[in-house]
Amino acid sequence: MERRPVYYAARISVVMGLFAAGWVAFALVGDSWWQLLIAVFLAATFGQVALLAHDLAHGQVFPSRRTSANAGLLVGNLGIGLSYGWWQDKHTRHHANPNHEDHDPDVAPDFLLWSAKQAEAARGLPRFIGRWQAFLFFPLLTLEGLNLHISSVRGLRREGLKNRTAEGLLLLAHFVLYLGGVFAVLPVGKALLFLVVHQACFGVYLGCTFAPNHKGMPVLTAEDELDFLRRQVLTSRNVRGGRVVNTALGGLNFQIEHHLFPGMPTPNLRKAQPLVREHCESLGVAYVECGLLASWGQAMRHLHEVGAPLRARR
Known part of the structure; x- marks a missing residue:
């Protein structure tokens, strides 16, 4: 559980350096179709900044909550247009009840359906999408960035949101700088x-980072009365893949350990893994781990199975 200041100093420097380099390249390239490659590169850096905001929200980086919150506002709101306070509240509720269809906002049936109960009650657009949601999952992820921006702005109206003024001003600054910079450098069509x-x-990128962690794992209901360990472990999945996967997923490939010890610094999760796996095996608690592609496959099969009753009613 000890903090890793050297690791985070290096990680923050690299990620923010790449973030800045992307925008410098954008300005230097100017009016060119090569900007589309820079757009892809900047999407990856935005994702890495989001993963840093995740670690800040869990208090993994700094011992001070105020320092963590201030840094989160800068990298989240100003850096990528994501409300740090709104997302932290949402993510905290997810950690308290992962994959619980009544309490986890990440499995709310907004568009996709995650359980048979949700499929049975689905109406309108979720019902229409739910029939073929496994095939629509990745296309729908192209809208997730926009959805997070919209949800961040809407989140400013939430009662109890701390630092509402700072959140709003930093979000506004992000959108002015982001949109202003893009349209200042590129003609309207290319912009x-x-x-x-x-x-x-x-x-x-964000969807491919978070989907392997819980999607396709058991969805809990009010009838499931599990202790903390089983509630966290049985709904989570680890992803194998070495340093490449570890870097791309920001350490979230050790999802089981992260859910058991959310304040543990990312580089320490792999050290805790053997202990956690051994403890789960001694209790007879299933410890699920697979490759990245296999994790996506499990998630897609689960989505397809949930949508089966809807396809049958056509």
Whole structure:
């Protein structure tokens, strides 16, 4: 549980350096179709900044909550247009009840359906999408970046949101700088295409980062009375893949350990893994781990199975 200041100093320097380099390259390249490649690169850096905000929200980086919150506002609100306070509240509720259809906002049936109960009650657009949601999952992820921006702005109206003024001003500053910079450098047509590519790739990257962790794992209901360990472990999945996967997923590939010890610094999760796995095996608690592609496959099969009753009613 000890903090890793050297690790986070290096990680923050690299990520923010790449973030800045992307925008410098954008300014230097100017009016060119090569900007679409820069849009993809910036989408990846936006995703890495989001993963840093995640670690800040869990208090993994700094011992002070105020320092963590201030840094989160800068990298989240100003850096990528994501409300740090709104997302932290949402993510905290997810950690308290992962994959619980009544309490986890990440499995709310907004568009996709995650359980048979949700499929049975679905109406309107979720019901229409739910029939073929496994095939629509990745296309829908192209809208996730936009969805997070919209939800962040809407989140400013939430009662109890701390630092509401700072959140709003920093979000406004992000959108002014982001949109102003893009349209100042590129003509309207290329600017719009840049925004589409950038936000679509950002959404897909975030979705591919978070989907392997819980999607396709058991969905809990009010009837499931589990202790803390089983509630966290049985709904989570680890992803194998070495340093490449570890870097791309920001350490979230050790999802089981992260859910048991959310304040543990990311580089320490792999050290805790053997102990956690051994303890789960001694209790007879299933410890699920697979490759990245296999995790996506499990998530897609689960979505397809949930949508089966809807396809049968056509």
